[in-house]
Amino acid sequence: MTHAFNPPDPAVQPPALTPTYRSTRLRAPLHTPLSMEHGPGEIAGPRFGQNVIGPLDDDLMLNHARPGHSALGERILVHGHLMDEVARPVAGALIEVWQANAAGRYRHARDGYLAPLDPDFGGCGRCMTDAQGAFAFRTIRPGPYPWPNGGNDWRPAHIHFSVFGDGFAQRLITQMYFQGDPHISLCPIVGAVPDSAAVERLTARLDMDATVPMDLRAWRFDIVLRGRRQTPFENRMEGA
Amino acid sequence: MTTLRQTPSQTAGPYLHIGCAPVASGVRPGAGDLGAAAFPDDAPGEVVQVGGLILDGAGEAVTDAMVEVWQADAAGRFGGASGHAGWARRMVDPTTGEWRLRTIRPAALPAQAPHLMLWIAARGLNCALHTRLYFADDDHSGDPVLAAAGARAATMIARPDWDIHRLDIHLQGEGETVFLAV
Numbered sequence: 225m226t227h228a229f230n231p232p233d234p235a236v237q238p239p240a241l242t243p244t245y246r247s248t249r250l251r252a253p254l255h256t257p258l259s260m261e262h263g264p265g266e267i268a269g270p271r272f273g274q275n276v277i278g279p280l281d282d283d284l285m286l287n288h289a290r291p292g293h294s295a296l297g298e299r300i301l302v303h304g305h306l307m308d309e310v311a312r313p314v315a316g317a318l319i320e321v322w323q324a325n326a327a328g329r330y331r332h333a334r335d336g337y338l339a340p341l342d343p344d345f346g347g348c349g350r351c352m353t354d355a356q357g358a359f360a361f362r363t364i365r366p367g368p369y370p371w372p373n374g375g376n377d378w379r380p381a382h383i384h385f386s387v388f389g390d391g392f393a394q395r396l397i398t399q400m401y402f403q404g405d406p407h408i409s410l411c412p413i414v415g416a417v418p419d420s421a422a423v424e425r426l427t428a429r430l431d432m433d434a435t436v437p438m439d440l441r442a443w444r445f446d447i448v449l450r451g452r453r454q455t456p457f458e459n460r461m462e463g464a
Numbered sequence: 465m466t467t468l469r470q471t472p473s474q475t476a477g478p479y480l481h482i483g484c485a486p487v488a489s490g491v492r493p494g495a496g497d498l499g500a501a502a503f504p505d506d507a508p509g510e511v512v513q514v515g516g517l518i519l520d521g522a523g524e525a526v527t528d529a530m531v532e533v534w535q536a537d538a539a540g541r542f543g544g545a546s547g548h549a550g551w552a553r554r555m556v557d558p559t560t561g562e563w564r565l566r567t568i569r570p571a572a573l574p575a576q577a578p579h580l581m582l583w584i585a586a587r588g589l590n591c592a593l594h595t596r597l598y599f600a601d602d603d604h605s606g607d608p609v610l611a612a613a614g615a616r617a618a619t620m621i622a623r624p625d626w627d628i629h630r631l632d633i634h635l636q637g638e639g640e641t642v643f644l645a646v
Contacts, residue, residue, distance in 0.1 A: 233470045238472060248589075249588075250635075251586065253640055258643070259645045260646065263573055266646055270551035273546075278495055281495065307468060331490075332489065334528075346486070348482050384476065398471055422472045
């Protein structure tokens with residue numbers, strides 16, 4: 225018997241329609257999502273082996289850099305633990321990250337911001353959690369950038385995370401912010417999160433214990449996926 | 465008993481290709497894009513093509529979305545030997561918004577009609593959206609999700625269209641697709 229997962233926490237997860245984030249206005253579904261019981265498909269999820277991780281996938285400073293070069297910007301390590309709501313480590317889970325460069329520019333055809341591209345920075349990385357759910361990657365601190373939403377909206381510096389758990393129901397895309405960034409409280413995308421304590425959990429903390437002297441500063445970012453319900457799943461759906 | 469609170473979802477934004485399809489987006493020519501194929505070429509079962517458009521509340525095609533598919537194989541199993549057979553990922557065409565996937569028709573699951581789980585991430589979606597793709601010519605009786613969807617169940621049923629089982633997904637407005645609180 226396998227356990228289904230807890231539902232999304234409405235006090236934590238942003239609603240679909242948040243009009244101050246303008247792109248939600250025509251893209252947010254307006255019907256209430258249909259509740260359903262988890263079956264084998266929701267409880268299972270794709271699992272990846274270490275073979276999907278290349279040698280420099282967890283080093284964004286170097287993985288797009290010319291030989292002998294390194295990406296421009298503040299050298300940082302981002303690390304943390306992937307867990308579920310009962311503090312159980314999620315081991316062997318794939319994490320994909322992407323971000324703007326130190327000047328706030330993405331290496332993407334649709335990003336037309338004035339800030340320059342860095343020839344030595346791509347902005348893409350991958351890593352896998354270990355048996356304790358720990359993950360880490362090296363990168364440069366991304367810059368804040370303006371975006372066409374209100375008249376004068378700037379995104380706080382952030383790193384995008386795509387996270388696979390044990391089950392497809394746990395699949396998550398989110399963004400990590402940096403402690404102390406004054407743009408966090410001004411951002412309509414951050415503001416979609418209903419609970420300010422939940423926003424705190426999207427904010428990485430400076431971690432001097434993992435900081436490498438004369439090399440890089442470390443930021444700690446823990447991720448919590450939905451946990452398993454206490455009642456077992458018996459291959460049967462409600463109403464069936 | 466829960467001891468930790470969930471991490472909130474945030475939109476994937478318009479640049480998710482960098483992280484989720486680095487080769488296709490030209491960021492890291494050395495890295496492989498994950499989810500290019502749902503199954504190995506020799507996987508047993510009937511090969512089918514699925515796909516369609518994702519449309520916003522104004523009827524415009526969304527051209528920056530990512531679709532992930534997760535499904536059972538022809539024997540009703542998930543993951544296969546690789547651990548990720550039955551999972552695939554498509555970036556919609558940046559001009560037309562079309563996506564298309566060659567896959568295997570899944571078996572029925574206990575008390576569920578055959579279906580593909582779809583997960584959609586894009587700019588403007590605070591949380592990625594779950595829905596399903598069912599096939600029009602399967603037996604849908606007893607499927608609890610279609611039953612619960614009632615008159616809107618048709619928004620999850622793909623229609624044969626030449627060589628493809630087409631499901632256009634309407635994020636909002638008339639004919640809004642049924643999205644699931646998975």
